[in-house]
Amino acid sequence: MDSFWAIFSEALALIVAGDADLIEIIGLSLRITLTAVAIACLIGLPLGAMVGAFRFPGRTVATVILNSLMGLPPVVVGLIVYLALSASGPFGPLSLLYTPTAMVIAQTILVTPIVAALTKQVVEDLHLEYSEQFASLGVGPLDRVSALLWDARYSLLTVALAGFGRAVAEVGAVIIVGGNINHVTRVMTTTIALETSKGNLQLALALGVVLLSIAIVVNAGVMALRASAVRSAYA
Amino acid sequence: MREVAIDRSAVTAAARAETADVPLLAAEGLSFHAGEKRLIEDVSLMIRPGRRTVIMGANGAGKSLLLRLLHGLIRPSEGTIVWRGGPFDRDARRAQAMVFQRPVMLRRSVLANLRFALKVRGVRGADRLAREREALERARLGDLAHSPSRVLSGGEQQRLAVARALACAPDVLFLDEPTSSLDPASTYAIEKLIMEAHSEGVTIVLVTHDVGQARRLGDDIIFMHGGHVAETGTAARVLDAPRSEAARAWLEGRLFLDPSRQKKV
Numbered sequence: 001m002d003s004f005w006a007i008f009s010e011a012l013a014l015i016v017a018g019d020a021d022l023i024e025i026i027g028l029s030l031r032i033t034l035t036a037v038a039i040a041c042l043i044g045l046p047l048g049a050m051v052g053a054f055r056f057p058g059r060t061v062a063t064v065i066l067n068s069l070m071g072l073p074p075v076v077v078g079l080i081v082y083l084a085l086s087a088s089g090p091f092g093p094l095s096l097l098y099t100p101t102a103m104v105i106a107q108t109i110l111v112t113p114i115v116a117a118l119t120k121q122v123v124e125d126l127h128l129e130y131s132e133q134f135a136s137l138g139v140g141p142l143d144r145v146s147a148l149l150w151d152a153r154y155s156l157l158t159v160a161l162a163g164f165g166r167a168v169a170e171v172g173a174v175i176i177v178g179g180n181i182n183h184v185t186r187v188m189t190t191t192i193a194l195e196t197s198k199g200n201l202q203l204a205l206a207l208g209v210v211l212l213s214i215a216i217v218v219n220a221g222v223m224a225l226r227a228s229a230v231r232s233a234y235a
Numbered sequence: 236m237r238e239v240a241i242d243r244s245a246v247t248a249a250a251r252a253e254t255a256d257v258p259l260l261a262a263e264g265l266s267f268h269a270g271e272k273r274l275i276e277d278v279s280l281m282i283r284p285g286r287r288t289v290i291m292g293a294n295g296a297g298k299s300l301l302l303r304l305l306h307g308l309i310r311p312s313e314g315t316i317v318w319r320g321g322p323f324d325r326d327a328r329r330a331q332a333m334v335f336q337r338p339v340m341l342r343r344s345v346l347a348n349l350r351f352a353l354k355v356r357g358v359r360g361a362d363r364l365a366r367e368r369e370a371l372e373r374a375r376l377g378d379l380a381h382s383p384s385r386v387l388s389g390g391e392q393q394r395l396a397v398a399r400a401l402a403c404a405p406d407v408l409f410l411d412e413p414t415s416s417l418d419p420a421s422t423y424a425i426e427k428l429i430m431e432a433h434s435e436g437v438t439i440v441l442v443t444h445d446v447g448q449a450r451r452l453g454d455d456i457i458f459m460h461g462g463h464v465a466e467t468g469t470a471a472r473v474l475d476a477p478r479s480e481a482a483r484a485w486l487e488g489r490l491f492l493d494p495s496r497q498k499k500v
Contacts, residue, residue, distance in 0.1 A: 129339065130339060130341070132303075132308055132333075132335060132339065133335070133339035135307075135308050136306065136308065136331075136332065136333040137332075137352055137355050137356065137403070138325070138328055138329055138355065138356070139355045140355070143354075143355050147341070147351065151341055151342040151343065152342075232383055232386075233342075233383040233385040233386045234342050234343070234383055234385075235342070
């Protein structure tokens with residue numbers, strides 16, 4: 001127990017001192033995660049809204065696929081992206097393997113189905129309420145999707161948050177396509193795995209504390225925003 | 236702002252004069268089936284321009300369903316709807332508006348609710364601003380323009396819903412029991428809005444259970460029973476001297492079950 005607190009104290013000292021390696025790893029983690037979540041939202045929000053708002057042949061199949069993809073195994077995604085980006089793969093000439101871009105691609109593939117499937121559910125519920133009014137006004141498909149996304153914006157923050165949670169905590173896919181290269185593709189989760197195996201528990205624990213803190217701060221921020229929207233009757 | 240309202244009334248009145256002999260809306264052999272259930276069957280009727288038509292009947296008679304069919308929200312299983320003697324197309328839909336029993340409020344401000352409706356109807360620029368102001372005045376919600384619409388009272392929400400529908404300058408306004416959950420003061424406010432709209436040339440088609448409201452607002456009555464039109468006529472005639480057993484029983488507060496119709500369902 002004493003050794004745990006000793007390691008914990010040293011970890012906190014690393015954070016307080018603003019260790020350069022620590023800052024670099026945290027910065028890269030956030031950059032990759034936020035980029036992946038942003039791209040996933042750009043794809044997943046309209047996709048989920050369309051599946052949620054429109055009736056079309058194959059809608060049930062699309063829903064089943066989206067829901068199933070929410071549980072994509074990260075290592076499988078990592079392997080597929082690895083094969084696609086490796087020298088002999090179709091995107092080999094782009095030389096993206098072992099770069100932050102490859103990590104963004106892998107995380108985007110993991111997060112997009114989560115965003116799309118949860119968006120579909122949120123939008124479907126809202127559309128049930130709005131559909132007759134929209135039909136009466138003659139709202140076109142594009143206006144319909146954009147209005148639903150705008151009016152569900154506070155609920156969709158929670159959706160983006162779920163995507164962020166998945167991306168920031170992800171390790172399997174990013175370690176395969178990023179390679180955990182120091183000062184290039186080393187992010188919080190891969191560093192925790194590496195440093196733990198090396199016995200450097202101070203750095204691993206410091207990163208663990210930061211990771212948890214980020215999750216708590218982001219969650220609290222979104223919850224506060226949503227609570228404020230509920231009080232204003234906009235959610 | 237006033238000028239816009241006057242101009243629109245004048246245009247509507249002119250259009251009415253040109254087409255006085257042509258029914259605004261006509262349904263021929265209209266049926267709607269849900270699986271084996273025949274919810275609306277062989278309904279033929281005419282809505283004349285400039286009239287206030289009230290659709291009445293017991294619960295489950297098919298009043299709201301008929302309203303939705305006439306407004307084009309639901310496709311009929313059989314039959315046709317004719318708009319001004321021509322096809323029931325996109326232009327026909329855009330010349331109509333509907334107010335629902337439970338007002339549908341977007342998760343936006345009062346003003347943004349009006350703006351959205353006008354935007355999707357293609358109203359832009361100064362005309363849109365003028366219509367927004369007019370609608371706020373009409374609904375007496377000017378002070379609440381920037382408030383979230385969902386915190387309004389039920390009466391205020393329904394006034395906004397009616398004003399939003401009228402801001403689209405419809406030729407015909409469908410209302411599905413718009414005052415069923417409102418207090419007398421709010422009901423009066425809605426009825427006043429309906430009468431004002433009618434005086435500006437808007438044709439009214441209203442579903443209600445309220446006999447008093449039907450007397451106050453109705454020129455014509457369509458009485459529904461079991462998915463059929465049981466009786467039509469002027470409001471005074473149908474309400475004072477109903478010819479059908481279904482209308483007579485309903486007005487007397489008796490339960491009327493038509494065995495021949497029950498078997499078909």
